[in-house]
Amino acid sequence: MTANSRLVLLAVAAVIQPGLGLAPMLDHDHHPAAWLAYALFALVTLGCAGWVARRRPLPAPVVAGGVVAVFAASAIATWALPPDDHFGPAHWSIGLVGWQLLVLLGDRLGVLLAALSAHVALSVVQWVLAGTPDRVEVGGAGVVLLGVTSFQVGTLVILRMLLRAERQADLMAAEQERATTRAVVAEQWEQDLRARFAGRLGTTLPLLADLADGVLDPRDEGTRLRCALAATQLRRLFAEHDDVPDPLVHEVAACAHVAEQRGVAVSLAVSGASVPVPAEVRRALTAPVELALAAARARARVSLLRTGTEVRVAVVSDAAVPDTQVSDTPIPDTPIPDTPGPDTPVPGPGGTAPSPVEVETGTYGEHTRMEVRWRAS
Structure with a gap:
């Protein structure tokens, strides 16, 4: 993942948290622990911003600590939901976790997919433990999970396609530069060769002329x-x-x-x-x-x-x-x-x-x- 792609994802995560998460926090009766989860999400965003803004890759300790913090914040935010509000309007953290995981694990595709799957599984387990859902709730939860995860995975696919296209363009530019250099070197070599043969013939032709004229x-x-x-x-x-x-x-x-x-x-x-x-x-x-x-x-x-x-x-x-x-x-x-x-x-x-x-x-x-x-x- 390029530095610009990671910067865009970080901006998305930074906008989603206050834009889509603060209103549900204020409109619904959450447990006070939800503010702790909110603070953990904000801390992860701020922690990544120091490296992303400087166009530098995230160090492994920052990635590992950020993933742990994101999962802990997600579990706390889900636990602090009002009754029967899983995957509903009050479940503000369900759409934020994936964006922060994209920022942290965008360079590690396999680990990222595993982390997204683990987050979905953790959310479903917490939902089931909170009560037995009926068919309508199951259908609604499926729609929410499918919509959130498909959009995030689709964003990841687009970014990787853009990265591949950029790499191919760089390879083509490098090959074109090498071809231009080879052409210049070949032209210079040909000019040098012609000059040397011309110089050698310049000393040989008088000898041949003298032989032909009988001078020698x-x-x-x-x-x-x-x-x-x-x-x-x-x-x-x-x-x-x-x-x-x-x-x-x-x-x-x-x-x-x-x-x-x-x-x-x-x-x-x-x-x-x-x-x-x-x-x-x-x-x-x-x-x-x-x-x-x-x-x-x-x-x-x-x-x-x-x-x-x-x-x-x-x-x-x-x-x-x-x-x-x-x-x-x-x-x-x-x-x-x-x-x-x-x-x-x-x-x-x-x-x-x-x-x-x-x-x-x-x-x-x-x-x-x-x-x-x-x-x-």
Whole structure:
């Protein structure tokens, strides 16, 4: 039950007690104990008002105490009736109990129905104990009970239907919001994908044009390296947008696959459990790998090591890596030393921002080793 529904029911109970209960109390000869019942009903209403007015659910102790007080007040009010006035004009409490039970137990449907049934049974038992009713009195009592309880139960059914409709509307609104968010994300992803492919083709098309115009000689070693590098970079870019459980391994394997198609024997070793690596970091980690595999002649070994705080990608190939810029993360514009050097930060695209990875290169005879490291923050 919503806070607004409970507030409406409390208002109904608060209006019914003085509006329909005070006049019978004054017009008929009740036992003085009836005023005690009247005070108990008022106390329950006031006790619930503190939480209902603040739109807060009723605490369990308040609910339990309120139900006990309502039943006690009903029993006292029924006992204090004038003779032969059960379910008659003087029986003011019969219509008030159900509304207060709705306020107290509106969130507990099964308990509420049990409480309403118990109230009807208690009222009938008190009526029978007060004297033997005749057929006319039985019929009149049935009409009163049916009218009171059916109206209260019908109100409960309407409130629950409204609550269900409100929940369905909230679910539909939430689903619509999620669909809108997915559409925006998909559109942004598509724009980013187009921009990246456009950027990659912008560096590849001049190479193809030079080959077509005869500016570049396909037999030249530098030309073959540029073609191999462009093919590796495009293949990694395609792999970046695949939906796979381990994107980094998938992208490294894609680079290795291009080298294998050129006849290079590539071995790939992966150690450690998969860790989340942002897309821009994956590009920086695979950029030196693309260059090393593109320059490999016959053999290359790729190792991927992952720990909880660090990711390392190492490539050992049988060719020296030339002084060449790769696409997403340029290799430093310095000659590769003959011996392993210290950690060298890689500048970002355009040389305007530092790369999130560190690159270490070294040559060992006819073999070149490149290692890229990323430390998770």
